[in-house]
Amino acid sequence: MLLPVQVHSDEILSHILSHDTTILIGETGSGKSTQIPQLLLKYGKIAITQPRRVAAINLATRVAQETNSRVGDTIGYSVRFDHRTSSKTRCKYVTDGMLLREMINDKELKNYDTVIIDEAHERTVLTDLIIGFLKELQGRRKLRIVIMSATLNAESFSRFFHNAPILHVRGRRFPVQQLYLREPCDDLVEIAIRCVVQINAGEPLGDVLCFLPGQEEIDRAVTFLERIGPEIRSRGFPVMVGMPLYASLPPSEQLKVFQRIKGKQQSRKIIFCTNVAETSITVPGVKYVVDSGLRRVKVWRHALNLSTLLTVPVSRASAQQRSGRAGRECAGKCYRLFQESDFEKMPAVTEPEIARCDVTEPLLLLKRHGVDDVLNWSWFEHPGKESILQALGELLLLGALDAKGSLTPLGYRMSSLPLPPQLGVVLIAAEDKQKHCLDTCIDIVACLSVENVLLSPPWEQRDIVNERRTAICHRASRWGDLVLYKELWDHYFRTSLTGDEKKTFCQELYVNQRAMRQVQKVRGQLRSLFRLHEDPDPTAHHALETEEIPAVITCFLSGYPKNLAILHPDRSHKIVTTGETVQPHPASTLFTQRKTDCPAILYTEYVYTSKGYARNVSRLELSWLSS
DNA sequence: GAGCACTGC
Numbered sequence: 001m002l003l004p005v006q007v008h009s010d011e012i013l014s015h016i017l018s019h020d021t022t023i024l025i026g027e028t029g030s031g032k033s034t035q036i037p038q039l040l041l042k043y044g045k046i047a048i049t050q051p052r053r054v055a056a057i058n059l060a061t062r063v064a065q066e067t068n069s070r071v072g073d074t075i076g077y078s079v080r081f082d083h084r085t086s087s088k089t090r091c092k093y094v095t096d097g098m099l100l101r102e103m104i105n106d107k108e109l110k111n112y113d114t115v116i117i118d119e120a121h122e123r124t125v126l127t128d129l130i131i132g133f134l135k136e137l138q139g140r141r142k143l144r145i146v147i148m149s150a151t152l153n154a155e156s157f158s159r160f161f162h163n164a165p166i167l168h169v170r171g172r173r174f175p176v177q178q179l180y181l182r183e184p185c186d187d188l189v190e191i192a193i194r195c196v197v198q199i200n201a202g203e204p205l206g207d208v209l210c211f212l213p214g215q216e217e218i219d220r221a222v223t224f225l226e227r228i229g230p231e232i233r234s235r236g237f238p239v240m241v242g243m244p245l246y247a248s249l250p251p252s253e254q255l256k257v258f259q260r261i262k263g264k265q266q267s268r269k270i271i272f273c274t275n276v277a278e279t280s281i282t283v284p285g286v287k288y289v290v291d292s293g294l295r296r297v298k299v300w301r302h303a304l305n306l307s308t309l310l311t312v313p314v315s316r317a318s319a320q321q322r323s324g325r326a327g328r329e330c331a332g333k334c335y336r337l338f339q340e341s342d343f344e345k346m347p348a349v350t351e352p353e354i355a356r357c358d359v360t361e362p363l364l365l366l367k368r369h370g371v372d373d374v375l376n377w378s379w380f381e382h383p384g385k386e387s388i389l390q391a392l393g394e395l396l397l398l399g400a401l402d403a404k405g406s407l408t409p410l411g412y413r414m415s416s417l418p419l420p421p422q423l424g425v426v427l428i429a430a431e432d433k434q435k436h437c438l439d440t441c442i443d444i445v446a447c448l449s450v451e452n453v454l455l456s457p458p459w460e461q462r463d464i465v466n467e468r469r470t471a472i473c474h475r476a477s478r479w480g481d482l483v484l485y486k487e488l489w490d491h492y493f494r495t496s497l498t499g500d501e502k503k504t505f506c507q508e509l510y511v512n513q514r515a516m517r518q519v520q521k522v523r524g525q526l527r528s529l530f531r532l533h534e535d536p537d538p539t540a541h542h543a544l545e546t547e548e549i550p551a552v553i554t555c556f557l558s559g560y561p562k563n564l565a566i567l568h569p570d571r572s573h574k575i576v577t578t579g580e581t582v583q584p585h586p587a588s589t590l591f592t593q594r595k596t597d598c599p600a601i602l603y604t605e606y607v608y609t610s611k612g613y614a615r616n617v618s619r620l621e622l623s624w625l626s627s
Numbered sequence: 628g629a630g631c632a633c634t635g636c
Contacts, residue, residue: 051635053635279633353633591629609630
């Protein structure tokens with residue numbers, strides 16, 4: 001059967017060809033991501049961006065199959081650490097980060113006649129930047145742009161591109177019935193469980209996907225469901241198997257949501273998930289969605305130089321996306337754990353990331369692209385004057401800009417590295433230090449730039465895992481988390497470990513092995529950018545020496561000069577710039593250390609939750625500060 | 628003795 005985009009292909013094609021820019025609203029199941037590029041194949045070279053690596057690879061693979069070709073021939077892809085393209089490639093699926101990097105070397109994007117921005121509604125910072133660059137570029141040369149979005153906010157795209165026409169392609173989805181609470185609720189987890197129990201008792205078999213704001217609520221819900229399990233069974237209702245799903249979960253646990261439940265009994269999966277299941281992970285077999293209408297979001301406060309973690313209502317677009325997860329295979333139902341009047345009050349679309357993140361890195365990129373007046377750039381959405389001024393100040397402090405706001409040679413180098421500016425400074429500072437300082441800093445920076453390297457064990461194993469970690473990383477308990485990363489890496493990377501031993505090592509220490517493989521790739525990329533030989537003989541790997549710790553931590557101080565807190569007579573650590581009190585996060589190796597033991601601490605991140613917590617904390621001696 | 632949502636080079 002033809003996909004909606006195929007049914008209307010003539011109309012869509014002639015429309016795209018006769019306009020410089022087209023906004024295409026394609027609902028899920030319309031086939032836009034696979035079909036639109038195929039329609040345009042005859043009309044020049046195409047780049048199509050995706051927010052995620054897996055999506056870029058999967059789509060390219062599928063379209064190559066559909067066109068009876070091999071990936072890398074006509075249809076290719078390019079993501080970090082993996083690309084399949086050739087001189088024959090006419091259509092390339094890329095991550096948006098990758099396209100931005102390409103644009104550094106080729107400002108005019110001469111390789112492409114058409115650029116398609118897919119999933120534009122997700123509005124990552126990177127899509128926003130690309131959109132701004134494309135508009136500028138269109139002012140200089142002929143370039144066909146297609147903005148593809150799944151939701152409502154098409155008007156803002158249209159307005160930005162001189163009122164570009166909006167095309168609408170229906171999707172193919174099954175109907176989803178919406179149900180609301182009649183009265184407000186106070187305990188979210190309790191009401192979620194009651195809802196799930198009700199579905200289980202009254203609805204035909206089918207799995208349930210329950211959206212909760214975060215890990216804490218999810219773990220509570222899973223435990224709750226386990227506790228009431230025996231009673232459910234004793235009443236003869238189907239067995240409910242509760243499963244958590246969030247990004248920092250070990251991959252083996254994540255895979256469980258794709259597996260069938262063993263046993264012959266009637267059963268259903270109840271998957272308690274965060275936003276991962278809204279975009280990144282598609283769980284098959286879901287017939288019912290339970291939506292708390294909430295999500296957890298990190299908000300950067302430029303005035304305070306810290307980020308906060310907030311629980312906020314989702315947008316109507318996002319609630320719609322969540323409920324759509326119930327209608328992928330057959331008609332479904334969505335139970336919204338809020339009132340219909342609350343739904344009306346929700347914002348129409350999610351606030352874009354650019355409005356709530358630190359723009360230091362985006363600004364460095366703009367400067368690298370030669371944008372002098374960043375305040376008046378063609379922002380798709382302006383991040384705000386204050387936010388920009390703060391970021392400019394940070395770049396000035398780091399030495400990336402001079403007093404006139406021009407990119408310095410240092411800033412130029414920083415912008416070439418696939419790292420946030422601060423970590424770039426750390427490595428550039430490490431180059432001038434003693435032998436091996438750069439090796440060590442690269443290992444640590446690689447760990448820092450990969451998410452979820454350390455998994456958090458269940459509470460009953462917490463102490464034992466901590467002990468195991470500090471037993472083999474014995475200098476980390478004095479010097480802190482950066483040293484911990486390096487020592488863990490040294491143990492993981494040493495050649496005497498076989499594949500199985502590496503696996504066991506990771507399991508015992510709750511280290512995410514998938515993340516460690518990623519660390520290895522990042523490390524390799526950084527080493528080659530700094531022209532360090534890729535250890536031909538891995539026994540030559542440089543393991544941490546205690547003597548080099550001061551130099552290493554001092555390099556991090558160059559990257560994070562403001563993230564320094566000094567021990568005061570009242571036994572608290574106060575941030576030098578603001579005088580505020582910080583405390584190492586409970587997940588830090590320095591958390592348990594007596595406060596008076598550290599004359600000063602340095603951290604890479606400051607997050608305000610119930611208190612101000614410093615993350616990735618290191619001990620610092622006052623004598624290191626003068627140099 | 629606390630919890631991190633998600634993603635890119």
